[in-house]
Amino acid sequence: MTDFEDRYWTSGDGLRLHFRLYDGDSTRPPVICLPGxxxxxxxxxxxxxRLAGKWRVLCPEMRGRGDSDYAKDPMTYxxxxxxxxxxxxxxxxxxxRFVAIGTSLGGLLTMLLAIRNPDRIAAAVLNDIGPEVSAAGLERIRGYVGQGRNFETWMHAARALQESSGDVYPDWEITDWLRYAKRIMALGTGGRxxxxxxxxxxxxFEAPQGxxxxxxxxxxxxxxxxxPLLVLRGETSDILEPHVAAKMAARPGVELLTLPRIGHVPTLDEAESIAAIERLLERVV
Incomplete structure (x- = not known):
């Protein structure tokens, strides 16, 4: 695994927020990866x-996630x-100026960054998100966000994820679910x-407008x-609907890649996703 540096920045309301920095060619615009x-x-x-060395890569964690501070006011989420x-x-x-790779919420942030100042976006990847979000998908998200389950072992966590999200990644083995668990979970208080x-x-999400x-x-x-713009979509996604993705792809310069037998969201570890991102980066000037 390539080394990275843990770094921090401070929000306008005083939170200490964390990002990973992977070193690379400082003459190129850095790649900023914005999570879901x-x-x-x-x-x-x-x-x-994979990108480090050729590209500087920053992976920020939003407030309330990972090693970033939790917000004092939850309505700032x-x-x-x-x-x-x-x-x-x-x-x-x-x-x-930078390349943005935004997964779901991170893709919404990419679009917000663009409308605030389009010139700073050198290229972008929108991972399973678009300018229209399915109401059914939002309702599913409301149903699981904030459900504070915890588990005794990593295997218990992996099995629970497989049970709840098996339709999103139907071809995964238990080793894939273990890896996934270790990305989205952490060892907390009491060893849970x-x-x-x-x-x-x-x-x-409990507010009237969500x-x-x-x-x-x-x-x-x-x-x-x-x-340069790449739109990735999981074939069975309930967030980015096919007609919305097709409308996005009709814009000049947009590549649309639909990943078979995947829901919301592609992990960006798929061979097809990696190849498409590398094609996109070749177009960055």
């Missing part, structure tokens, strides 16, 4: 290791606050294994125009 709602920097560990947090990271690191995020991130932006997001997507 309940996820952390470990989601990108294999991809970042929402996209516009995450946007401000990421912009504080960019300012600290002196990053003016638990999900590696603040359960209070669920609270904004935690997703209630605006027309197509202008945000179109802010990514005229630059």
């Amino acid at each position: 709602l309940t996820r952390n920097a470990r989601d990108f560990e294999d991809l970042a290791a 929402q996209p516009l606050q995450y946007l401000q947090d990421v912009e504080a990271l960019l300012a600290q690191e002196g990053i003016e 294994i638990a999900f590696d995020y603040d359960m209070k991130i669920a609270e904004p 935690a997703a932006p209630q605006v027309d997001m197509w202008p945000m997507f179109d802010a990514l125009a005229m630059r």
Whole structure:
């Protein structure tokens, strides 16, 4: 596994937030990997290791996830606050232009970053997310976020994930589920294994409008125009529907890759995903 440096930045409201930094060619725009709602920097560990050396890679953890501080006010667990947090990271690191790889929520943040300042996006990957989010998928997310289950062993955790998410990754073996568990969970108090995020991130979903932006997001997507753009979609995704993905792919310069027998979300470890990301990076100038 390629070495990385654990680093930190400070949010506008004083939280100490964590990111992994993988060293690489400083003459190229860095790659910034933005994780999904309940996820952390470990989601990108294999991809970042693969890109490191040729590219500097930053893997930030949003407030309330991984090694980042938990928020004092749970209602700050929402996209516009995450946007401000990421912009504080960019300012600290002196990053003016970058490649964004955004999974789910991270893809929403990529579009928000683009509409705020399109020139800073050198290229982007939107992983199983688009400017329209399926209502059924959002309802499923509301059903599981903040459910604080914990487990005695990693095998118990892996079996529980297999039971709850087997339809998302139907071809996985138990070794895959163990690896997945160690990405999204951590050893907590009392020696129990638990999900590696603040359960209070669920609270904004209880508000009438939920935690997703209630605006027309197509202008945000179109802010990514005229630059290399890859859209990844799991074939059975309940978040990015086929007709939305097709509409995205109709924009000039967009490559759409649908990964068979995968739901929400592709892990970015798939051979097809890796090849597509490498094709995208070859187009970065």
